[in-house]
Amino acid sequence: MNGDEEMPGEPDELADELLAEELRQAAAVWDPVPPELVQSALDAFALHDLDARLAELAFDSLVDALPVRGALDPPRMLTFRAGELTVDVEVTGDELIGQLLPPQSARIELLGGPGHVRPLTTDSLGRFTGDRPSTGPFALRLRTGAEVIVTQWLRA
Template sequence: MADPWWTDDDQLLEVLRDALTSANEIPPSFVEAGKAAYAWRTIDADLAALTFDSAWDSPEPSLTRATESATLRRLTFATDALSVELELTPGELLGQLSPPDSGTVRVTTGTDDLGTVPIDELGFFVITPVPHQPFQLVCHTDAGTTVRTGWVSP
């Protein structure tokens, strides 16, 4: 009876080399499908509805001399359990959960995860820099509530 392949070092190295080479040959469509499936992991999160956006305010003729509009944009997303209030500036995104609770907030842009920041015990968080493409926030509170905002276009 011949020795098993795993007892010969040269054969073992050849099998490992083949495994590593084939791992580099994964089709791009397969990788994209995996990323899309990963995005579904938070499907159970409550989707917060956009209830206020300061961009909705219609500019009325002003009697002041200011020629520039403010660079602050305010948004409010709400579910039955939690609301997420955002202030979007050119340099940072300020957020507040109501009712306040600590936890984490994750920033995503479709299939890309841009990172996670902490939410303090007052429900406050800061995200810097502001993503330059449409993004969503997924807020996980220590009380067990998970809320996903709608898409925010900076």
């Protein structure tokens, strides 16, 4: 036998990967995951930190604001509240801009689904920026000292 031939009983990993991908694509077309189940899974992932407090969405410009005449693509404005802490976020075409009130520094993580976490940092005034997720839902996890706060998941 030369070195290019496959030994009997050895799995062909490439063929297995291709078959698995074909099965995933077929399942996505013929038996897609219901959106409610996806949302439940994302909510469960966000709360994997059992000590985390959930920041309530207090304002969303897509729902609560009147449309602005002449604005082609106005930024989305979000306000979350958790106790005394307020998180204001502006979602533009390609970035997130935000501020914590009262102003304070914190470690912030932009959650984009299981395994997709990007760190953001605040300055001394509680301001932060980061790249907006290009697709799918996102949430923020804030670590302010000993406290962990998670926002609800939103579509980008």
